[in-house]
């Protein structure tokens with residue numbers, strides 16, 4: 001499959017379908033991007049599992065760190081890899097040894113490994129690369145629009161009522177709202193690495 | 195399968211706006227409030243810590259303004275935007291993220307007179323130095339680059355001269371120098387030119403002009419193209435270094451390709467304070483819905499008026515890039531094929547006095563210091579917007595003493611031509 005662009009339906013389907021997310025490379029430091037994403041997703045009801053061998057014994061927002069995917073000890077729906085591109089393959093190989101297999105492998109903004117993606121897709125795992133699930137959730141729910149960010153979605157439908165204060169639902173009917181011509185140039189920017 | 199991409203006119207009406215989830219209101223509500231309640235202490239903390247998206251206080255963000263921001267970001271093809279109180283405020287906020295005392299910006303000599311003043315005087319007092327370059331001579335940008343250069347700044351279509359800038363050529367110079375290109379796209383609007391497609395990294399607007407379009411509200415906006423790597427050479431510490439006011443967050447690392455817009459909001463607007471009134475945001479949003487219709491009419495009228503003036507015996511010269519044979523006609527065909535904008539200058543054989551007479555004899559054109567209104571406007575730049583410049587600088591910026599500037603509105607073109615004709619005869 002083409003990993004340069006994803007349809008909103010593909011991403012929305014993934015974020016609506018998964019319930020548990022293991023975040024590889026999660027950081028307990030509360031100014032790190034992985035911490036931001038972990039907290040955001042936890043607040044939206046995902047069962048979050050922090051994976052980082054350097055922090056075993058600590059916990060992240062009440063969830064104990066585990067050293068590796070194998071140590072999770074229960075099925076997980078999605079592996080979110082917060083590592084840079086050169087560290088992706090070993091994590092994907094480890095994920096392929098899990099039983100049952102995860103449904104989705106997601107590589108963070110800035111991270112992409114096409115060979116690893118092909119391996120995962122060969123056994124039926126859906127792959128997303130070079131995206132942030134927090135940003136995608138914010139975009140598709142339109143929460144990110146509060147920050148003046150181009151959500152690239154349009155909708156004439158009344159959005160579902162906000163829950164828990166002002167949290168907006170992902171279940172919003174929208175059409176694609178135009179491209180940012182910049183996205184390819186932007187993809188060259190190295191951003192998140194752990 | 196890929197998502198269908200909506201066209202420009204659809205974005206002008208819809209981008210950023212959706213029916214209000216609680217009331218169902220279809221027009222964007224004016225959220226005329228200073229502040230927003232928190233759900234609980236943790237929600238407040240995560241908003242202040244930039245961990246959650248949401249509203250705190252209207253100096254930092256407001257839901258009406260956010261619709262405007264997303265709409266202009268979508269029209270320009272940027273990743274995000276930040277609305278502020280005026281075009282000038284946008285320029286200060288942008289440069290505050292990039293410049294420290296002793297740093298330099300290379301700016302096109304052909305800029306709005308107010309921008310020339312701002313760069314020369316106000317910015318000088320911040321210790322920001324400007325090096326002027328000639329947009330008609332690309333090498334002058336290259337020659338001006340020093341180790342202190344932090345940005346380049348041009349207007350896509352320059353005020354008052356209406357000249358069209360070779361954005362791609364200057365973008366290439368900026369890329370080579372490792373600095374962002376900032377394009378003031380006020381006179382073109384994204385309907386005519388999308389600078390990001392030509393290599394701009396940041397776009398700024400005075401929304402006061404064609405985007406708002408009705409001469410009723412001041413506003414400005416900053417659009418982040420999402421293209422520049424702020425962390426590459428450590429030249430832009432506001433974006434690449436830990437921010438003490440946010441417990442050590444690094445803005446680019448955290449916000450990726452919309453980091454610049456976030457920096458402008460949480461470091462610039464928050465601390466400098468030029469917030470846009472939500473009421474103005476609403477007025478400007480309403481204006482933007484008809485931008486494609488208005489802009490085409492502005493351009494078609496301007497071309498007709500320019501052609502009329504070019505054939506008039508009292509007129510010495512018309513500088514309109516939309517006219518064949520104009521110095522900038524090739525650039526206009528390349529960058530602005532739908533029209534060369536609606537602001538241009540002409541000079542009268544009778545010189546300064548004839549200019550003053552013309553202005554006082556016009557009955558439909560309003561004599562005032564603005565452009566980009568539904569109404570047609572006229573001004574004599576040398577005695578007003580550019581009066582602070584000496585004669586040589588006036589000529590270089592396209593505002594020589596015998597020059598009159600027009601901003602053509604969306605009235606019937608025959609009425610505009612008749613008004614000019616009677617005033618030129620009077």
Ligand SMILES: Cc1ncc(COP(=O)(O)O)c(C=O)c1O
Pocket residue numbers: 279280281282283306308309349353378380381399400401402403412413414564565
């Ligand atoms: C090209 C251009 N840029 C910037 C500005 C400044 O905008 P504002 O008056 O909204 O501060 C103007 C105003 O005339 C302008 O014409």
